Amino acid sequence: MAVSPKQRHIAYRCPDCGEATVGLVGRFALSANMVRLKCSCSSESSLDMNISGDGKIRLSVPCLFCRQNHSYVVSEGLFFEKDRFFLSCPYSGMDIAFIGDEDNVSADLSRTADELSALMKNLEAEELSDIQPQDMTEGEILPDPAVYDTLRFVVKDLEAEGKLHCPCGNGPYDLRFTDGGMQVWCESCGATYDFKATSPTVAEEYLSLDSLTLK
Numbered sequence: 685m686a687v688s689p690k691q692r693h694i695a696y697r698c699p700d701c702g703e704a705t706v707g708l709v710g711r712f713a714l715s716a717n718m719v720r721l722k723c724s725c726s727s728e729s730s731l732d733m734n735i736s737g738d739g740k741i742r743l744s745v746p747c748l749f750c751r752q753n754h755s756y757v758v759s760e761g762l763f764f765e766k767d768r769f770f771l772s773c774p775y776s777g778m779d780i781a782f783i784g785d786e787d788n789v790s791a792d793l794s795r796t797a798d799e800l801s802a803l804m805k806n807l808e809a810e811e812l813s814d815i816q817p818q819d820m821t822e823g824e825i826l827p828d829p830a831v832y833d834t835l836r837f838v839v840k841d842l843e844a845e846g847k848l849h850c851p852c853g854n855g856p857y858d859l860r861f862t863d864g865g866m867q868v869w870c871e872s873c874g875a876t877y878d879f880k881a882t883s884p885t886v887a888e889e890y891l892s893l894d895s896l897t898l899k
């Protein structure tokens with residue numbers, strides 16, 4: 685088995701100034717404390733992360749598209765061993781945090797900077813705030829983010845262990861909200877599985893799944 689790197693780069697974009705903040709997170713620092721990555725502008729937006737005893741990393745990431753933080757749970761193995769992965773906004777589907785080695789993170793930051801300017805141009809937006817929701821209270825129009833967090837963890841965990849199956853067997857897999865909960869789908873063959881979960885408690889019952897087959 686390869687020795688896993690003990691450090692990972694992580695980046696997010698500040699919802700207020702739009703600038704990217706990149707940090708280096710070490711396994712030891714994370715075991716000892718909560719790690720906070722802060723934008724240098726006056727908004728004081730911050731990405732917070734900590735690790736729990738069961739080896740799960742909890743992250744709270746500012747979302748450029750919703751102007752609120754989203755929370756995620758990622759396994760320690762995934763966080764420190766994958767060279768490149770993203771956390772995406774459950775509502776817009778846009779990537780809001782970039783984790784991996786330095787080269788991948790900086791490449792993804794420039795790729796998404798281009799995507800962002802293209803998006804703003806399409807929407808004829810002059811400032812970031814033009815594409816962000818105004819005066820929206822949490823829970824007003826959005827489904828419960830905790831349901832997404834839990835089911836995303838279920839899917840990523842099964843996928844990492846090779847226990848997520850679909851007809852093509854390739855993935856990648858993604859999640860989307862449905863009326864009755866969420867659906868995981870294979871981007872290659874289109875197979876799906878519906879999670880019937882509209883509350884976090886029901887979503888947590890899926891944590892005990894041993895495997896999952898998309899049809």
Ligand SMILES: [Zn+2]
Nearest residue numbers: 698701723725
């Ligand atoms: Zn900022």
Ligand SMILES: [Zn+2]
Nearest residue numbers: 747749750773
């Ligand atoms: Zn968002």
Ligand SMILES: [Zn+2]
Nearest residue numbers: 850852870873
């Ligand atoms: Zn497939």
